[in-house]
């Protein structure tokens with residue numbers, strides 16, 4: 472029994488340490504990369520300090536009561552009886568009140584500080600529309616639309632406007648802070664300034680059905696120059712493949728039902744007859760994305776072929792059905808989509 476317990480402890484502690492010390496821990500909220508995340512982290516540290524202080528006092532009082540002031544077996548004296556003790560009563564009223572005050576002040580300050588900027592004149596606005604199970608990102612000031620990969624400039628105020636096309640989701644990028652519910656028929660907001668270029672992970676944080684766990688995304692925080700380059704590239708029309716498999720794939724794309732749900736600027740638009748909730752990702756610069764299927768697979772021809780052949784097999788519940796494109800046609804369609812750099 473003792474050996475079993477020791478083994479179980481070993482597994483638990485080992486697992487916890489591996490989780491903390493692992494090379495790759497993308498959902499860590501303790502490494503902050505934005506002003507918003509830093510404010511929340513700082514509040515967390517302050518509150519934890521007071522929590523630990525209270526814990527230490529309570530444990531110390533308990534230990535004193537158990538080991539110091541308890542009556543020993545055979546102890547002849549009766550324990551002392553008290554009706555009241557003014558100093559003690561004042562101490563346990565004033566002490567907790569001061570601790571609560573010490574927690575309330577930074578909490579209220581953080582609540583006020585983290586409110587979205589209601590007049591974000593100079594901010595970059597990013598519209599986020601959550602869909603089952605992917606993310607639509609658009610930049611209304613620049614008329615750019617993309618999916619599942621969000622590019623942001625470093626050190627510039629970003630104003631997110633979040634809404635959902637179907638049910639409640641939650642937008643969460645641990646490194647940038649500020650998990651927020653994404654609700655149909657309502658626009659929620661977050662304002663933040665990302666302060667370190669890098670690639671960060673995002674994840675839907677509200678259970679939204681079969682592929683909730685597969686509703687991921689990537690955030691690329693770029694230097695101002697890098698972001699401008701990305702934006703200029705996104706503004707360009709898609710490449711029109713002249714010949715070869717990609718050209719054959721373009722013809723297949725136009726004739727297959729792909730264009731009903733997907734947009735490629737200048738090639739196919741979103742069909743008006745289908746409701747907003749049924750639209751699929753904009754594919755204008757699909758080939759320039761690093762992942763597909765809401766961040767669950769790397770973007771390469773093999774994965775793309777697997778996805779197109781049978782989306783619900785890759786992502787359970789996916790709205791995109793298997794369209795029966797196979798063999799050479801599938802390869803050509805993949806070649807076309809990957810050519811949309």
Ligand code: CUA
Pocket residue numbers: 601604639640641675676677678679680682683684686
């Ligand atoms: Cu969307 Cu969970």
